[in-house]
Amino acid sequence: xxxxxxxxxxxxxxxxxxxxxxxxxxxxxxxxxxxxxxxxxxxxxxxxxxxxxxxxxxxxxxxxxxxxxxxxxxxxxxxxxxxxxxxxxxxxxxxxxxxxxxxxxxxxxxxxxxxxxxxxxxxxxxxxxxxxxxxxxxxxxxxxxxxxxxxxxxxxxxxxxxxxxxxxxxxxxxxxxxxxxxxxxxxxxxxxxxxxxxxxxxxxxxxxxxxxxxxxxxxxxxxxxxxxxxxxxxxxxxxxxxxxxxxxxxxxxxxxxxxxxxxxxxxxxxxxxxxxxxxxxxxxxxxxxxxxxxxxxxxxxxxxxxxxxxxxxxxxxxxxxxxxxxxxxxxxxx
Amino acid sequence: xxxxxxxxxxxxxxxxxxxxxxxxxxxxxxxxxxxxxxxxxxxxxxxxxxxxxxxxxxxxxxxxxxxxxxxxxxxxxxxxxxxxxxxxxxxxxxxxxxxxxxxxxxxxxxxxxxxxxxxxxxxxxxxxxxxxxxxxxxxxxxxxxxxxxxxxxxxxxxxxxxxxxxxxxxxxxxxxxxxxxxxxxxxxxxxxxxxxxxxxxxxxxxxxxxxxxxxxxxxxxxxxxxxxxxxxxxxxxxxxxxxxxxxxxxxxxxxxxxxxxxxxxxxxxxxxxxxxxxxxxxxxxxxxxxxxxxxxxx
Numbered sequence: 001x002x003x004x005x006x007x008x009x010x011x012x013x014x015x016x017x018x019x020x021x022x023x024x025x026x027x028x029x030x031x032x033x034x035x036x037x038x039x040x041x042x043x044x045x046x047x048x049x050x051x052x053x054x055x056x057x058x059x060x061x062x063x064x065x066x067x068x069x070x071x072x073x074x075x076x077x078x079x080x081x082x083x084x085x086x087x088x089x090x091x092x093x094x095x096x097x098x099x100x101x102x103x104x105x106x107x108x109x110x111x112x113x114x115x116x117x118x119x120x121x122x123x124x125x126x127x128x129x130x131x132x133x134x135x136x137x138x139x140x141x142x143x144x145x146x147x148x149x150x151x152x153x154x155x156x157x158x159x160x161x162x163x164x165x166x167x168x169x170x171x172x173x174x175x176x177x178x179x180x181x182x183x184x185x186x187x188x189x190x191x192x193x194x195x196x197x198x199x200x201x202x203x204x205x206x207x208x209x210x211x212x213x214x215x216x217x218x219x220x221x222x223x224x225x226x227x228x229x230x231x232x233x234x235x236x237x238x239x240x241x242x243x244x245x246x247x248x249x250x251x252x253x254x255x256x257x258x259x260x261x262x263x264x265x266x267x268x269x270x271x272x273x274x275x276x277x278x279x280x281x282x283x284x285x286x287x288x289x290x291x292x293x294x295x296x297x298x299x300x301x302x303x304x305x306x307x308x309x310x311x312x313x314x315x316x317x318x319x320x321x322x323x324x325x326x327x328x329x330x331x332x333x334x
Numbered sequence: 335x336x337x338x339x340x341x342x343x344x345x346x347x348x349x350x351x352x353x354x355x356x357x358x359x360x361x362x363x364x365x366x367x368x369x370x371x372x373x374x375x376x377x378x379x380x381x382x383x384x385x386x387x388x389x390x391x392x393x394x395x396x397x398x399x400x401x402x403x404x405x406x407x408x409x410x411x412x413x414x415x416x417x418x419x420x421x422x423x424x425x426x427x428x429x430x431x432x433x434x435x436x437x438x439x440x441x442x443x444x445x446x447x448x449x450x451x452x453x454x455x456x457x458x459x460x461x462x463x464x465x466x467x468x469x470x471x472x473x474x475x476x477x478x479x480x481x482x483x484x485x486x487x488x489x490x491x492x493x494x495x496x497x498x499x500x501x502x503x504x505x506x507x508x509x510x511x512x513x514x515x516x517x518x519x520x521x522x523x524x525x526x527x528x529x530x531x532x533x534x535x536x537x538x539x540x541x542x543x544x545x546x547x548x549x550x551x552x553x554x555x556x557x558x559x560x561x562x563x564x565x566x567x568x569x570x571x572x573x574x575x576x577x578x579x580x581x582x583x584x585x586x587x588x589x590x591x592x593x594x595x596x597x598x599x600x601x602x603x604x605x606x607x608x609x610x611x612x613x614x615x616x617x618x619x620x621x622x623x624x625x626x627x628x629x630x631x632x
Contacts, residue, residue: 091506099559128555156501156556204500211482212458212466321495
C-alpha cells in the first residue's frame, strides 16, 4: 500500500460518520467477519483509522478494494452529495434493447477511447440502477481517486444523475454516455438536489399523480381545522376544488422530498413610480428561491389551503410537470 | 400374650394402610381419565361449533350468491329494478340494499370489461384546455395499472402530463405515429405497448411466486430480458441458464430462447428443441409448469 492509497483510505474513513462505520465495513467483502472483531469501534476515529490501515496493509489492500468500499458507502448514503440530473435526447431505434453487460463493456470502451487514464467501476444496485464511478487522470497523472465522479443511470430510461463532475470532464462523460445508451445527445435537465431518490422519483414520475376522472377517489391530504360548520358547508365545494387542483398539480400522498426551487428572473421592470428602472433597456435581474424540507408538499398545502391562488400558476406546476427546479424566467415566458 | 396380640393387629393396620393408598391412587387415576374425556369432548364440541358456523356461512353465501344472480338478471332485463322487486326477493332491507349495490357493481364491471374489449378508452374533458385519456391494462383477465395522459388540444395536440413509466419510449411513439391526424392509432399503439409490458411484468411476478426452484438471475425494467436458472435432472443433475429475449416490445411472448449449461449436448438435444418451442409459444410461468410436469426441469 503506497502513500496515496493510504491517504485515500484515510480520507474515506474520515468521511463516513462514526455510526455508519460498522455497517459499511461489514458490507465490504475485503474484510472478513473475524477481522471486524479485531477492530475496536469504541476507539477515537484517528486511532481506529490507524488500526484499520495496519490491518489493510497486512491484507494487501489495493486501490480496487478501496474504491469498492467507497462505492458501498455512496450507494447506501447518496444524500451526502449534490446530484444533477441529465436527460438523454433523440433515442435511436435500438436504445430500448440495451442490456447490462453490453452497457458495462461499451461504456468502458467508449470512455477509455477518449481518455485512457481513467479508472472505471460499474456496479448494478438492487433497484435496477447502474452506478458508475470514474476516477480521472491524464497523460501526466494517475487517476485521482480522491475526487471521483459518480453517475447513476437506470437502463432503458433517458435519465442520468451525476455528482462530482468537473467542467473539464463533462464532455467526455457525456459523449461516452450518449454513445453507450444509443441516444443522439444529452442535456442538463435543470434539476438538482441532495436527495437522489427525490429527484429520481420526480423526473421518472414515480409518485402518485392525480388525474381528473369521472369517479374521483377521496384525496389524502385533509388536515384542515374544523371551524364553524355553516361556513364549512358553504365552502365545501370550493375547498374540494382547491384540493383537487393542488393534487393535480403536485400529486397525492407522499411527494418527492425536493428541497429547493430557483427562478432566475430576467424580465423588464414594470413600476410606474420608478422611472429609471422601468425605462431601462437592460432586463431586471433577480433570483427567487423557494426552500423547504419538502417543497412540493409545502406548495400543495399552500394551494389547497387557499394561500396560493388557483388555478396553480404554471411557474409552480412546472416543477412537477417538467421535472425541473431551476428556471430562467424571461419576458417571452418560462 | 400382649406381644402375640400386637403382631396380627400391626399386620391389619399395614394392610389397611396399603388398601387406602391403592384406593387413593385409583381415585387419582380415575379423575385423570375423566378429565381427558372431558377435554376431548370439549374439543369435539368446539370443532362441531366451528363446522356449524362454517356451514351457516356457506349457506348464507350460497343464498346471497343466488339472490345476487337473480338480481343481476333482473337488472340486465329492466335496467332499473323497482324497490318492490327487490323487496320480494329479500326481506332484510339493509341486506337487499347491499345486494343491489353488489349486483350493480358486477354489472358495471362487466360493462367496463366489454368497453375495454372493444378498444375503448376513458376520455374526460378537463377544465377547458383538453382531455384526459386513461388506458387500462390487464393480463389474463386481471386488471393491472391504469395509465393516464392529459392531452392539450388547443392548437396542436400535445401531451401535457402523464404517468407512463420512463422506460416506455413515449417520445418516439409521438414522433413516429402521426398523433396530430390519427390520435386513435397512436393510443392503440401505446395501449398495446403498455399491455405487453404489464403482461411481461406480471409473468415475471408469477414466475417468482409459483416457481421456488427456478431462480431469476436477471431482468430489466421493461422486462425484455429474463435470465432464469434451473436444474436439469438426469444422471448428473446440472444447472442451466435459460435466457428469454423479448425483442418485440408489443408482445408478451419471447422472440428468442437460449440455454447455456456445462453439459454442452443439452442445447442441441431434441428434448431441448421441444422445450424451446414450448417456451416460445406459451407464457413463461405456464411453460415452466409444463416443463416441471414433463420432468425437463427439477
